[in-house]
Amino acid sequence: MPAFQYKAINNKTGQMTKNTVNGITKEELYKMLKKNGLTPVDIQQALEVTAGAKTPVKRHRSSEEILKDLSPEQVKLIYRNNDNHKTEKKMTSQSKKIAQNRGKGKKIKTRDIIIFTQNFLLLKKADFNNIHALETVISTTENPRFKSILEDILAGIESGENMYTTMEYYSSIFPIIYVNMIKVGELSGSLVNALEQAMDYLENADALTKKVKKIVMPNVLQFVGMLGLLLIGTIFVIPSIQDVFDSMGSKDSLPWITQAFAAFLKSAANWWFYPVILIGIAIGGVIAYIRTPQGRYQWHLFKYKAPIFGALIYAVDFSRVMKSVSLNIKNGMRVQQALEVSKNVAKNNVMLSIVESAINNCLIGKSWVEPFEESGFGNSMSTEMLKVGMQTDLPMMMDKMLEFVEADIDVILQRIMKVLPEVSYILVGTVLIFFVVVVLVPCIQLYMGGFMFSTDYV
Numbered sequence: 015m016p017a018f019q020y021k022a023i024n025n026k027t028g029q030m031t032k033n034t035v036n037g038i039t040k041e042e043l044y045k046m047l048k049k050n051g052l053t054p055v056d057i058q059q060a061l062e063v064t065a066g067a068k069t070p071v072k073r074h075r076s077s078e079e080i081l082k083d084l085s086p087e088q089v090k091l092i093y094r095n096n097d098n099h100k101t102e103k104k105m106t107s108q109s110k111k112i113a114q115n116r117g118k119g120k121k122i123k124t125r126d127i128i129i130f131t132q133n134f135l136l137l138k139k140a141d142f143n144n145i146h147a148l149e150t151v152i153s154t155t156e157n158p159r160f161k162s163i164l165e166d167i168l169a170g171i172e173s174g175e176n177m178y179t180t181m182e183y184y185s186s187i188f189p190i191i192y193v194n195m196i197k198v199g200e201l202s203g204s205l206v207n208a209l210e211q212a213m214d215y216l217e218n219a220d221a222l223t224k225k226v227k228k229i230v231m232p233n234v235l236q237f238v239g240m241l242g243l244l245l246i247g248t249i250f251v252i253p254s255i256q257d258v259f260d261s262m263g264s265k266d267s268l269p270w271i272t273q274a275f276a277a278f279l280k281s282a283a284n285w286w287f288y289p290v291i292l293i294g295i296a297i298g299g300v301i302a303y304i305r306t307p308q309g310r311y312q313w314h315l316f317k318y319k320a321p322i323f324g325a326l327i328y329a330v331d332f333s334r335v336m337k338s339v340s341l342n343i344k345n346g347m348r349v350q351q352a353l354e355v356s357k358n359v360a361k362n363n364v365m366l367s368i369v370e371s372a373i374n375n376c377l378i379g380k381s382w383v384e385p386f387e388e389s390g391f392g393n394s395m396s397t398e399m400l401k402v403g404m405q406t407d408l409p410m411m412m413d414k415m416l417e418f419v420e421a422d423i424d425v426i427l428q429r430i431m432k433v434l435p436e437v438s439y440i441l442v443g444t445v446l447i448f449f450v451v452v453v454l455v456p457c458i459q460l461y462m463g464g465f466m467f468s469t470d471y472v
Contacts, residue, residue, distance in 0.1 A: 018035035018043050022052035023311055023363065027290045030055075030307035044370075045269070054370045055363055060356075122160045122187050128216050135209040144171050144205075163187060176200045191215060191334055194359040198338045201355050202345040211337060225431070229331040233438030240445040247453035255456045272452045314362045318391050323425050326426045328391045329334070332359035335369060339410040348406075364389075391421055411416070 017036045020043060025029060031052060035043055040057060049053050130151060137147035148168045155161040163184055170180035178197035181188045192212050199208020252272055270277075282289075302307035318328045338356030343349065350373055357369040371385035383404065387397040396415050403411025 019055060019056075019058050020047065021056040022047050022054045023307060023367070025051045025053055039375065044374040044377070045426060053367050054374070055366045055368060056357070057373075122157060122163075124216060124220050126160050127159055127188065127192070128213070128220070130160070130211060131213050131216065135206065135213060138206050138209065144177060148177075160187075180416060189219075190361050191217075194334075194356075196339070198341055198355055198359070202342045202347060204345050207341060211341070222427070233435065233442060236442045237438070237445060240442060240449055244445060244449045244453060245279070247449070248272070248279055252276055252455060252456060268456050269451065272456055275452050311363045314364045317362065318364055322426070322430060325392075326423065326430065328365075329393075329419060329423050329426065331362055331365050332386070332392055332396070333416060333423065334359045335365065336412060336419070337415055340409060340416065343412070344409050348376075349382055353382065393419075 018038075018040055019034045019035055020032070022031050037048075038046070043057060044054055100276070107288055133151045133154065135242065137150055138144075142150070145168065148164065150162045150169065152161055152168060155164060166183075167177055169182040171177055176197070178193050178200055181196060185193070192215065195208050195212045195215065196205070199205040199211075202208075212462045253276075255268065260345070286287075304313045316324075318324050320327070335356050338359045339349070339352040342352035342355055347355070353369055353373045353376070357366055357373070368385045368389050372382040375382045375384060381401070381404070383397050383400045386392070396419055399411055399415040399418065400408075403409075403415070
């Protein structure tokens with residue numbers, strides 16, 4: 015019998031357990047873990063490594079050898095997708111070396127990954143194999159740091175590995191979801207479709223990030239600016255106004271809220287390190303707890319239960335998993351196999367546990383949709399559509415279900431985008447009102463000169 019490697023969470027302590035078990039089936043292992051109070055997160059068959067496998071020697075090809083196989087239109091389109099393609103024109107070996115040394119620390123942006131995906135997808139649609147397509151893309155990549163990463167991926171492909179295997183080592187460069195989409199495409203034999211989905215994901219994520227920044231950044235700058243004026247006015251302007259009152263012998267005084275805020279800032283300047291230490295200890299404690307297996311699971315659970323944002327996070331994770339499952343089913347996989355391949359698309363322990371339960375239901379002949387329904391997250395309409403699909407045409411129904419989930423995500427996003435400006439306006443407005451009461455009122459009082467009527471000279 016095959017060996018199985020598993021990861022499971024202890025229901026009482028929350029600790030993550032990893033082990034390998036021989037001589038039992040996957041169904042028996044799942045039951046054994048449940049019986050021992052463990053929640054399976056990942057169960058995979060142990061891989062067998064064949065000894066004596068020869069690693070092919072990497073063969074380097076020049077840009078001219080690679081590009082001569084392309085049509086002029088394809089070459090133009092590839093160069094058009096790169097922002098700085100002019101530096102590729104007739105560079106000497108010395109100038110290339112200088113450019114590489116200067117670009118060692120150059121940041122890899124999302125735009126670089128989008129351009130790479132566009133070019134690679136174009137060549138795959140032109141029936142290039144992975145090695146030829148990647149060699150061509152490398153020859154037109156301007157960022158030296160990203161180019162070296164692509165060369166590592168190429169070396170892995172030439173040694174017999176899948177492309178996603180090397181990408182996993184660069185998790186700080188390639189998003190986890192992106193890597194898993196490539197993984198699903200390679201394992202299911204539909205890399206072109208996976209690349210198209212990855213392109214949509216990158217472009218949508220980039221557009222959403224820009225949209226959020228466009229709404230939030232101006233309000234954040236306004237908030238910080240008003241807060242800065244409030245602090246500067248209270249620290250430097252207010253004492254000067256009080257000195258004028260005192261020098262004139264006026265019986266008037268600053269508003270009580272101004273005096274209270276000034277006293278608070280004075281105390282904060284003398285004892286600032288105490289709250290900073292307490293806040294640092296609190297933040298450090300939370301981070302340390304989240305890094306534990308139990309804390310990580312509870313943190314992932316909190317993400318799904320958080321108001322407004324929780325529904326969005328679960329809907330996005332559920333959509334990504336179902337997209338992968340749908341893609342695998344369309345390429346001939348059974349539901350169980352499709353779930354196995356797709357479960358790591360969402361790096362959330364709660365989602366992994368739900369998917370693992372769905373896989374076990376497939377093994378014992380129960381509905382794989384039940385764990386998603388019993389979790390209580392998400393919209394019940396999506397699980398009902400999956401149930402109907404199991405009785406009719408599952409791939410077609412999954413497509414309709416994904417359309418419904420995408421529409422639901424758009425509704426949640428619109429709601430959030432509508433709330434964000436309102437929250438920022440409330441914060442900025444509150445600080446503005448406080449600034450007027452604390453700083454501007456005393457300034458107006460000084461400008462109008464009413465305090466002079468209560469001086470000793472009048």
